[in-house]
Amino acid sequence: MAPRKSVLITGCSAGGIGEGLAEAFREKGYHVFATLRTPSKISKTLSSAEYVTILTLDVLSSESISAAVESVKKETGDRLDVLINNSGEGIFAPALDTSIEAGKKIFDLNFWAPMAMLQAFSPLLINAKGCIVNNTSANSVFPMPFMSVYNGSKASLATASETWRYELQPLGVRTITLVTLAVKTQAFTKDRQFKMPETSYYFQIRELINGLTDGHLQTNGISTKQYATKVVREVEKGTVGPVWAGGSALSAKWGWWLSPQFVRDMIVESFIPVASEMAKALQR
Template identity: 70%
Template sequence: MASSVKSVLITGCSAGGIGAALAEAFLGKGYHVFATVRNPSKISETLSTSEHATILMLDVLSPESINAAVENVKKETNGKLDVLVNNSGGGFVAPALDASIEEGKKLFDLNFWAPLAMLQAFAPLLVNSKGCVVNNSSANAFLPMPLMSIYNSSKAALAVGSETWRHELQPLGVRTITLSTCAVSTRFFNEYHAPELPETSYYYGIRDFIRHISSGSLQDKAISAEQYAKKVVLEVEKGTSGIVWAGTDAFMAHLGVALSPRPVLDMIVQSVVPLSTEMAKAERNKRV
């Protein structure tokens, strides 16, 4: 790899996802891409055949795996990394009263602690290049969508952490971008299965609605991962730092969060996930 070529490492690059789209967008801008996946069989043909992409096996929950990735990148880049994209993450759809706290802790490990572990491990390479770290949070960090409190909270932790790290990394010459990601069309929900509700759940009457939400219905009419990736790479390239809203209706979502009084914001949330309406409907059906 030529020393003048910029480099980027992206976590979670399975085909059909945001990571893969970001990898291809960075390739298009001339970067050498370190595309990481837990399972190499899930890498896209475009990435696996590109001479400017290095495929690395990486489990972001494993310190040993992270350290091995650092050593691999060091060897190819002479100890530098221009961009680190913490993209790996998971979802969780369940009412809080029925959520497994054990599973919730695992999600926090993936959505919050893993990005911090990656940042700590790659910090020397980023400092050496005066680079940029990109943390993929979610609009749900600011919009409290019902049935997703564990996911929302893990992404809120990442968003606040990322913005705090921005202040800490700035004196070291490292930029930080916190992505507030709105809906993006991906294959994520193809493999996601929400936990089944027990018959004793207060929400058992709307279990079909919850299954519908967990099937990825909120991604209907969402922008493509490729469109999203182009926006993100543009922000990296032009030197942006701080919170960046990207994805479907990102501008309106940002505006709603920034300017709307709480009752209006609640109406927006309920329009996206109409939990109260569905609960009332289920109660009426019980009486019939």
């Protein structure tokens, strides 16, 4: 009997994409290592599920990553079939008002942490001739206003992920770069609103900017289960390279690439009307 395949997923808090991925891989018969920084945030279903190991993992800590590697090695015999870099975070704020320190923290989590995870788990992935899946974002392609740090960090990860694909292929490891669009999660909360300084050029449209955290950008999103089912399917069938997933993924992909610049500008403005709102503010 073949050994049970294994997958490690970062960022598995209840209600998020990570939880959905963990459930989908478990249903496919994988031994799931569901990791998160705060174990108390795991769902009750996952916490009691068979063939699910909950690991405390802070992807910003080399010591924590090393401990996770050792835990997986003990369970699997120095193998890991799938590594999914899912953890991530954003900030909704104008570039002119974003502190460089805060921006660097976002890059640490969204870019450097996935690279650290790859380096740490590469021997296990190579032993298993496995697959690494990096969850980037459609924001790496669509330049949505007031998300420049998030957009930039995800664009960096997307480019790096595709570069790693060429580097890892000779070692027998596949790479999938997820280009994620709208998925209905609990990630959008009011406590993520940016405190706009009164000196900001954008102070008069602060309601528009803070409104980006209310979840309306996920209106046309798919469920975490639908998203996770697609990801599992792509992993299982041996896919490599970019995979667009989420609400209206295919139409968004081709609509963007085939559109001239002025149409792209109209698309961005339709989601976040910064030009029209600033024009109104200047007339007041």
